[in-house]
Amino acid sequence: MLEVLEVTRRFGDLTALDRVSFTVPAGQFTGFVGGNGAGKTTAMRIIMGVLAPTSGEVRWDGAPITAADRAQFGYLPEERGLYPKQPILSQLVYLGELHGMGAREARQAGERLLARFNLADRAKDKLEKLSLGNQQRVQIAGAVIAGPKALILDEPFSGLDPDAVDEMFGLLTEFTTRGVPVLFSSHQLELVERLCDNIVILRKGEVIAAGSVEELRTSGPTHHRIVTDNDLGWLQTQPGVQVVDLDGPTAQVAFSDTATAQRVLAEALARGPVHSFGPIVRPLSEYYREVVR
Known part of the structure; x- marks a missing residue:
């Protein structure tokens, strides 16, 4: 289980996160929602160690998270991170190696993922030659190539059509069935409602609601x-x-x-x-x- 405990992050006079706490249970999808500037991306960057919290901590399996723990996480950042003029399979191999995979193992995993996404014949193409939806498929492949122990995904379904969303959800479900916690942000509330077990709602850097989809939908007068x-x-x-x-x-x-x-x-x-x-x-x-x- 992944835990964010009383995390605050300030940028000068701006408080981007104010004592934010939530959990991402093992084997479940947790949706992270809020308006632009609510603090979702900042929280994800802190989880991944890209930013340090001003106060508070992130815990993994009950202990303070370490760099070694984070090295086993899959991360899809807001800015994405692939190189537009590099062949897509080469980039997947590179990302796998960064996670400690051998070159051959990473290549085989990359080829399997591209075949699954019907991109096997595009393995040598540069990323910029792909449609935005196919670029997103490659981004997600890069996040899962090393068999991560947790997945932190910032807008993973952006640019995907409904069939591709189902395809990606099927892939991610293979990880949750193995106990992997998945945290993903999205502005598509209908999608979050359909896919997620739990939801965390941020507003101006504060958690204003958290719980299961059923708990939140049935709260208040019936x-x-x-x-x-x-x-x-x-x-x-x-x-x-x-x-x-x-x-x-x-x-x-x-x-x-x-x-x-x-x-x-x-x-x-x-x-x-x-x-x-x-x-x-x-x-x-x-x-x-x-x-x-």
């Missing part, structure tokens, strides 16, 4: 949707019922307790057929907009 054949105006006079939206036979309401919900359901059934009656699971994007205001 609204119910009711659909019948008859006008639901009678709900407005019911004790313990807050009518959020009403349109003839369709209503969105909040109940004061479970007993009230059951009473209203019984009344609705007595008045005619009920086609739908149940809680509304709000999307992550709605929760996000609520907490970052």
Whole structure:
């Protein structure tokens, strides 16, 4: 497990991170979200040792993280890091060697990854000759080539079409099933909601929410949707019922307790057929907009 504990980072008078704490559990995807300038990239750089924290620490498996630990992590930085005029396989081999792989082992791993991404016939091409989506595939291949013990990925799905996202997610899932923690940032909230086990939300350098996707989506008041054949105006006079939206036979309401919900359901059934009656699971994007205001 990767832990960030009370990490603060200042740049002169600017506090980029303010006592930030969160965990990235083993074998799970953790989404890192927040607006531009929220501090996500700064936090990732501190995890990887590119920046030092002003205070606080990063821990790996319960102990302060070391350079040796970080050497076994896969990292996809915000600026990317490949050379546009160098052949892509040569660059993957180079990155593998930086992680301690032998040249032959790195070449074989690079060839396997390029074949998996349907880029085997482009192995000798310069990076700049590839489309942006294929360049991103090569970037991700560079992050995973050495079989990392953790993955820190800054916007890994940027520039990928839906099929490529599924392809990359399938690859990364092979690592989480082996217990590898994966932290990735993204502005695509629908994607984070679909792929992640846990989410950390930053705003102006502070963690304002963290938890599982289910915990965050179901926090706050629960609204119910009711659909019948008859006008639901009678709900407005019911004790313990807050009518959020009403349109003839369709209503969105909040109940004061479970007993009230059951009473209203019984009344609705007595008045005619009920086609739908149940809680509304709000999307992550709605929760996000609520907490970052």
